[in-house]
Structures are given as structure tokens and as C-alpha cells.
Amino acid sequence: MKIRHKPPQGDVSEKLTFPLVNESEPFEKADADFQFAAAVAGFGMQLRNSSHAGTWTMDDVIATATDAKGDDEHGLRAEFLELARTAKRLIVND
Structure with missing residues (x-):
């Protein structure tokens, strides 16, 4: 990777x-921060209907973020989860 x-x-x-x-480690073995970051990226892909989202759904985003929420000292991960749940309701009702 070059940055x-x-x-x-x-x-x-x-x-x-x-x-x-x-x-070749399975996703489930990745640390919680990586999994949560993947959920955030997946959320963006869902909002854009990206072809790069693969088979992920908004339910996968929410489940992964919930499982990887961790300590959440400042409540930011909980805030993201509420945002994802709200987006899911809006998308379903669209």
C-alpha cells in the first residue's frame, strides 16, 4: 500500500x-477495530448501492458493528449503530 x-x-x-x-485469516478473527471499520465502510457502500458491497446488506453492517462495538468509551460506536438502524428503516420504507 502506498500513501x-x-x-x-x-x-x-x-x-x-x-x-x-x-x-488468509477469516474475517471473524480480525480485531474488533478492523471489523467495526469494515462495518462503517460497508455502510457507505450500502448508501451508495455500490457494486463493491458484495453480498453485504444493511443487516450485515448492523450485526458486524454490534459485535465489534467493544468498550465504546465516548459512545461514538453506539451513535453509528443508531445511524445505521435509522438508515435501514428509511431504506426499507423508501
Whole structure:
């Protein structure tokens, strides 16, 4: 993976390169933060009717986010879940 970023005080962007290794681990073995991030990405794909969503549905987004909610110290993950549930109701009633 290659990303570019510009330090806050800099004028020139820097390129960082990270090798990605597919260890063929099932999604269920990924840590909770990764799973929650996948649910957020899936939510965006559902809203856009993206072909990249694969077989995921809004129910999958909600179930994955619920399972990966974790400690949620500031309540932001719970807020996302409420947003996803509301979107699901609006989409079904559309």
C-alpha cells in the first residue's frame, strides 16, 4: 500500500510504502477495530448501492458493528449503530 501525507508544518508530501500480506485469516478473527471499520465502510457502500458491497446488506453492517462495538468509551460506536438502524428503516420504507 502506498500513501502520501504532508506533515503539519511541511510543504512537501512524503510517500510511505507498506507491504500487505494476505494471511488468509477469516474475517471473524480480525480485531474488533478492523471489523467495526469494515462495518462503517460497508455502510457507505450500502448508501451508495455500490457494486463493491458484495453480498453485504444493511443487516450485515448492523450485526458486524454490534459485535465489534467493544468498550465504546465516548459512545461514538453506539451513535453509528443508531445511524445505521435509522438508515435501514428509511431504506426499507423508501
